[in-house]
Amino acid sequence: MSTYSTSASAASPGRPRLTPWPRARFVAAALACCTVMSGCGTEAAPVKTQSTAEPDCMPSRTMFDAVVKAHVASHCGTCHGETPNFGAPNTLTGSYESLVAGAVGTRFVDRIALRMANKTMPPTGGEPVPHQVQDTLVEWASCGAAHPDHSVGLVVDQPVFTAPKTADAGLAHFDLTADNFAVAEDELDLYECFTFSAPVTEDRFVRRIEVLIDQSKVLHHVVLLKDPKKDFALGRKKCKGMPSDSQYLYAWAPGAGAVAFPEGGMRVKPGEHYIVQIHYNNGAAVKNVKDNSGVRIFHGPVAGTEYGMVAAGPLVFSIPPHSTTTATGHCLVKETTTVLAGMPHMHENGVAFEQVIVRKDGTRETLVSLTGWSFEMQPFYRLTTVLNPGDRVETSCTWRNDTADAVNMGTGTSDEMCFDFMFVTPPPKNPYCNDFVLDASADAGYLPGKCAGADAAVAPALSKTKLLFTGAPDNTGGDWGTARWQLKSATLALPAIAKTYMNPETSTIIGRGQAWTEKGRLTIDASVRILLELQQNNGVDTVDKLSMSGKVIAGDKVGEGTWTPDCGGTVAQPIGWSVHGDELTIRLGKSFAQFVVPGLYTFQRVGSN
Ligand code: HEC
Missing domain, CATH: 2.60.120.230 (Jelly Rolls)
Known part of the structure; x- marks a missing residue:
């Protein structure tokens, strides 16, 4: 798999921000x-081509004023502005009245709901509209009846794990649901967690999990997790983050089916904690909603295969x-x-x-x-x-x-x-x-990126470098001239204390890349793979693609300044440099786990123009 684009980190090269590796903290993190996520259809949802407008649907004016108007202006306005542009047949940025005028089923709101629910609007290729905004517009326009089909565009090479439509006869069940939960009229993005103690009196096998839908107009996703450490107290609370060690057992989004074990099941013990996380969105501004959605868990005796x-x-x-x-x-x-x-x-x-x-x-x-x-x-x-x-x-x-x-x-x-x-x-x-594996044949997956020079080598030499545990050397500056360079080494400069948290023998940075310089200008095109062995056999294995070109403006200190891209980014970042004969070292802040550390890229001159 080889994807490439730009990468650059914005941290001061002069001030490393590494703290000693607090293993407990980052393993906990x-x-x-x-957060929430959810499941999808057991069968592909048919693309809607006909209006599904309900006869009495009159989208909320309050919601229009509060959020919809602004969303339409910023996401549709380029084409559907006051004067339609780029082939759009009409304006959509007018008044509330203009959108709801006409016969139900043919009004602009109905067409918006239809075209956005089946994802044929806005046209592909433009700025993507965040899912949250799509949800709000469709739900507002359809009074909560329609939901965008987010599976459009998703390509998977395996079938969804489907379950029979109904549970086997004779299975016992318990329900974990919201408690008549009030969803406010202006609620657009609410994550609420309901935590339960498993209501079984002996070990049982979970055989099947399915959603219980109550107030469908405000329901977005329902997720079931196990909370093995009982981090969440029983009852309910707002929750965007979830407890550490949570296990996702089931997820539902509009169109999704149940999960069922063909035989056997997963053990549930008396008193274990389970969390139902529900994502609510009241884009249609439905009044007085009290929701009791959740999941139904079917269980049987401990028998058959244990998953x-x-x-x-x-x-x-x-x-x-x-x-x-x-x-x-x-x-x-x-x-x-x-x-x-x-x-x-x-x-x-x-x-x-x-x-x-x-x-x-x-x-x-x-x-x-x-x-x-x-x-x-x-x-x-x-x-x-x-x-x-x-x-x-x-x-x-x-x-x-x-x-x-x-x-x-x-x-x-x-x-x-x-x-x-x-x-x-x-x-x-x-x-x-998760185990650390140092694969001798590991490569950095380099392909020239979008900012590479026209004379870019397709496969510059592979470099393998160990980590540096002495901090970063001073930037000495110097004139790099007009030249082409090839990556000789890439490393992270860590303080000596970091040795106690990672294995200095095995941890390696692999890279392929090249650079171009001229007066006041730098282009780097490189792919760097970081392989670090941390404690307890944990490992880091990441590939960053850096393809960035832009002006370098010197600062007050020798060999330090800012690099402002005109290709591969929009944000200036601090940079350091040292030229020694035919060797150029560039220092960039490199984000790594929760830290930013100096990353050193050393290049060998391979030609001058
Ligand atoms: C890049 C330009 C562009 C953007 C941005 C865009 N549209 Fe369109 N829209 C078009 C074009 C072109 C057509 C006509 C062709 C078609 O129907 O596909 C169209 C047609 C439509 C139609 C059908 C109109 C009819 O008479 O049935 C609707 C509804 C619509 N757009 C809604 C939206 C909404 C809502 C947004 C913003 C979320 C949006 N569009 C953003 C270009 C755009």
């Missing part, structure tokens, strides 16, 4: 599960600003394990997800591969496969971070995660599987 859940994926990573980054977690299989299904999980920056089995003999088999990631569509996929001791499962996530801040592993919606939550048998001893 790493293990924490995040458990394991989360496979990288536990530590950071996505630099303006970058495309891939992080990979390696799970070494210790005992013969059968995988039944898995739920790939990332947050909103996700671009692609891939899981590969590397068999003991080196053969690679794709387990599941997703592109066109949609945060709202996170069902379980059927992954029926047997893993043998000596096999390795590689779980890779690719994210695009378009912001000026690094995005780290974490629990909030604005953080990121990368896991496949898999139902496996026998149940795993450890709920997470």
Whole structure:
């Protein structure tokens, strides 16, 4: 898998911000599960081509004034402005009256609901409209009757793990639901958690989980998690972040079905804590909503195959600003394990997800591969496969971070995660599987990026460098002239104390890249893979793609200044440099886990123009 684009970190090269590795802290952050996500349809939802407007639907004027008007202006206004442009047939930025005028089914609001629900508007290629905004516009325009189909664009190579329409006769069940929960008229993005103690009196096997829908007009996603450490107290509370060690057991979004074990099941013990997280959105401004949605859990005696859940994926990573980054977690299989299904999980920056089995003999088999990631569509996929001791499962996530801040592993919606939550048998001893693997053939996956010079080499030499534990050397500055350069080494400059938290022998940085310089200008095009062995066999394996070109303006200190991109970014970042003969070292702030450390890129002169 090879994606590339720009990457640059905005941290002062002069002031490293590394603190000693607080293992407990970053494992806690790493293990924490995040925010809401949800499951999708058992069958692909048919694309709607006809208005589904309800005869008495009159979208809320209050909501129009409060949010809809502004959303339409900023996301549709370029084409549907006062004077329609770029082929748009009409204006949509006028008054509330102009949108609701006419016969129900043919009004502008009905056409907006239809075209946005089936995702044929706005046209592709433009600025994407955030899912939250799509949800609000469609729900407002349809009075809560329609929901955008976020599975459009999602490409998966495995079937959804479907369940029979109804539960087997004779199964006992219990319900975990909201408590007549009041959803305010102006509520657009509310995450509420309801925590329960499992109402069983002896060990049972969960056989099937399905959603209970009460107030469909305000219901967005319903997620069921297990909270093994009982981090959340019983009862309800607002929750954007989730407890550490949460396990995702079920997720629902409009169109999704149930999850059921073909035989056997997953153990539920008396008193275990389960959380139902519900995402509410009252885009239609429905009044006096009291909701009792939730999940129904069917259970039977402890009999047949026992399944458990394991989360496979990288536990530590950071996505630099303006970058495309891939992080990979390696799970070494210790005992013969059968995988039944898995739920790939990332947050909103996700671009692609891939899981590969590397068999003991080196053969690679794709387990599941997703592109066109949609945060709202996170069902379980059927992954029926047997893993043998000596096999390795590689779980890779690719994210695009378009912001000026690094995005780290974490629990909030604005953080990121990368896991496949898999139902496996026998149940795993450890709920997470992540091992450090140093693959001798590892490469950095370089392809020239968008800012590379016209004379870019397609495969510049591979460099392998150990970490530096002496801090960063001073920037000495100097004149780099007009030249072309090839990456000779890339490393992180860490304080000596960091040695106690990572293995200096195995931790390696692999890179391929090149640079171009002229007076006051620098272009770097490189791909850097960081392989760090942390304590307890945890590892970091991330690939950052840096392709950036721009002006360098010297600051007050020798060899320091700011690099302002006109390709590959919009935000200026601090930079340091040292020229020694035919060697140029560039120092950039490199985000790593929750920290920013100096990253040193050393280039060898290969030609001058
Ligand atoms: C890049 C330009 C562009 C943007 C941005 C855009 N549209 Fe359009 N829209 C068009 C064009 C072109 C058409 C006519 C072709 C078509 O129907 O696909 C159209 C048609 C429509 C129609 C059908 C009109 C009819 O008479 O049936 C609706 C409804 C619509 N757009 C809604 C929206 C909404 C809502 C947004 C913002 C969320 C939006 N559009 C953003 C270009 C745009």
